[in-house]
Structures are given as structure tokens and as C-alpha cells.
Amino acid sequence: MTTTRTNGSLYTHTENHIATIEFGHPSSNSFPSELLERLTKAFDTLSNDASVHVIILKSEGERAFCAGASFDELIAITNLEEGKQFFSGFANVINAMRRCKQPIIGRIQGKTVGGGVGLAAACDYCMATEAAAIKLSELTIGIGPFVIEPAVSRKIGLAAFEALAWDASQWKNAYWAKERGLFTRVFETIGELDKEIQLFAEKLASYNPQATQQMKKVTWVGTDHWSDLLIERAAVSGELVLSEFTKNALHKFKK
Template sequence: MENAVSLSINNQIGTLQINNTALSNALSRAMMTEIADTLEQLNRDDSVRVIVIQSQGQKTFCAGASLKELSTLSSDEEATHFFSGFAHILIRMQQMKKLIIGRIQGKVVGGGLGIVAGCDYVIAHQNAAVKLSELSIGIGPFVIAPAVIRKIGATAFEELSLAATQWRNANWSMQKGLYAEIAQDFDALDEKVQERANEFAAYPIEAVKTLRAWHWKNTANWQIELFENAAITGKLARQETTQSKLKSYFKK
């Protein structure tokens, strides 16, 4: 059976892949831990000069949090622990000494958008629409908010978070600064990702590390803020109305 999160290293490029197509690449708490741990492993590996984050399949990059797991949370503490998984991923991305390229081949929902926003350079397929759906089930994108706002600004984040049932297309995401390039087909997507990965891997590592730290210099408070936001989200996720919405979703 294929691992839900896999890692390959080739020619100084480390590729982290999410493999959960049966659930639209939604993330369980265990998968979040594995992603965070894999990022830490890549950060420590001197043979890796650049990182690519991608997912299996063609339709969905990441559907965010596993709604099935959310519907089984039995306490506020357990819910906070669940959403802290996104915090751990984003903090690992913040702490990286190497550039991260996002290969976004399909739609992005909820917490998946946080992973996209944590990448330094994002190349997306033309069908890679985005949506922050949290409000529609009774929670909010609080944990990923600092990362998304850092990338697209507060106004665009407000628009996205309030339009919880509406998609924004790849062109919108590029205009707002979330995507750097858009590919018209999957072959072009792979070519662009490989080209940028080779380019970034050739940069002097100390210069990359210094520049990346400068890019992320206003995020020191994330170590506290993201976990506080996880507690806020966890409490909302345990509300009766939210749990009813989640359970009804699986009865459809």
C-alpha cells in the first residue's frame, strides 16, 4: 500500500508528495504530522537544495482537513490538537533554509491553501481553482490566515474567506500573488516545475538561506499565533451546529 505522504530525492531536488486521491488529498492529523516531519528531514539533508511539494492525481491538489476525522473529534483538546497539525506544517515551512516550489495540479480547498501559501514559488495548472470553505461548515481559516494574508494580503483573504462556497480561478490567484506561473496542461506544468527547480538548486545556498529568512522576517510570532488560532478553530469545530453539518455531509 502506498504511503499517504511520500518522499523522493533526485539531483538535489527533494519531492514531497501527498497520496490520498480517494479523499481528494484531504489531510488527516497523521498525514499532517508526516508532512511536517518530512519537511524537517529535507531541511536537514545537505544533499537537497530545493523542495517540490505536489500531490497525486489531476483533479485536486488538497481538499484541506479530513472532514471525516473532524466529525469524530470528541473534545476541544482533541480538536485543537487536530488543527495544530496545520500550524506545525506552516512553522516547518517558515523555518526552511531552502526554497519550496508548489506544483499545484488541481483544486485547492481550505487548509490546502495554507500549504500553497507557505511555498516560496507556486506553479499551477490552469484548472487549479481555490476556495476557503471553512465558514460554510461553521469554522474559519484561522490557522492558515497569517500565511495566506502574507501571500495575498488582507483584502483578498477577506474576499476568499467570506465567499466560502465560491471558487476563485487560477488567474485570480495569480493576480493576487498566490501563483507565480500558470501552465495550460500537465506536461507544461511538469516542465515549468523542473526548470524552476533546477534553476533554484543552482543558486548559492547561503544566499538562498539569507534571502529566504528576509522574505519571512515578519513571521516570528507564528510560533504562538498559529497554535492560539488552532484552539479557536478547535472550539468552533466542536460546536453542535458544526458537528451536525459534518455528519450530514457523510449521509448525502
């Protein structure tokens, strides 16, 4: 079942110390501002819930995991403040995931673009299907993957980030992403993916939560400055989205 709500949907469910966050949007699970805000709040709330030992992040349906930013909202941006505010949405989510006390498992069932790649990179452990190709298409519309770059580069290295970002019109398949560390395991079917994620989440949930929280702190050392850095990057994107090049590219894409 996929949502038809224009602002998207977000559901959180906790069972046996495993919390699942599921987001959805009729436009290939893309993100309008309101949905980014709700996702940020969901991570912040779960982070402070002692009964939660592990979090699974997933999206609705069997096709795209996430198509990145909402094109409708990108087109509607008319000034610098609006632009900075919109791109800060992804900055806030990545920072919430980074600060979140519990490990986050990403379930990537299909194609992932732009900000969606950033979300996958901000997970602590990702599993995917063979259909989970990735692309950073931002340069094709006159902006860049600036906000998500620190998260993606941290996970796959600068060289692999450059391979994605410069070749903005090309998809990289799930095995390419696995070889570079974005995905840990790749499965043929969604059924296999879900089975393994459940087993892995149960294992993590059974470990000492104090140990897993310390483990998470260790792996994110050196990222505290992201609170400011990602907002600064959001301002860069917010300025570029007002350019004539980007406005024309977005309208062309929309048609």
C-alpha cells in the same frame, strides 16, 4: 497511481539537489492528522539535509491538489484537546515550511480547498494549472480559516483573503489566484506545469545554497511569532468544531 491507504501516503525523493515531497489521500488528497505529522517531519528532515538545495511539494493524481482537513477526523473530534490537536497539524506544517531552510516550490495541479490553500501560500513559489481553482469553505461548516490566515494574508494580502474567506461557497479560478500573487505562473496542462517546475527547480538548485537560504530568511522576516499564534488559532478552531452548528453541517456534508 493514487493511494488507497486511509491514512494517506507520503513519499520523498532527492535527486541532483532537488527534493520532491509527494502526498496523497483517497479523499481528494485531504489530510488526516497522521499525514500532517509526516509532512511536518519531512520538511524538518529535509531542512537539515545539506545536499538538498530546493524542495518541490506536490500531491498525487491529476485532479485535486488538496481538499483540506479530513472530514472523517473532524466528525470524530469529541473534546477541546482533540480539536486543538487536530488543527495544530496544519499549524505545525506551515511553521515547518516557514522554518525550512530551502525554498519550497508548490505544484498545484487542481482544485485546492481550506488547508490546501494554506499549504500553497506557505510555499515560496507556486505554479499551477488552469484547473487549480481555490476556495476557503470553512465558514460554511461553522469554523473559519484561522490557522492558515497568516500564511494566506502574507501571500495575497488581507483584502484578497477576506474575498476568499467571507465568500466561503465560491470558487476563485487559478487566474484570480495568480493576479493576487498566490500563483506565479498558470499553465494549460499538467505536462507544461511539470516541465516548467523541473526547469525552475534546476535553476534554483544551481544557485549558491547560502544565498538562497539567506533569501528565504529575508522573505519570512517577522513571522517568528507564528510558532505561538498558529497554535492559538488552532485552539479557536478546535472549540468551534464542537459546536452544534458544525456537527450538523459535517454530518449533512458527509451524507
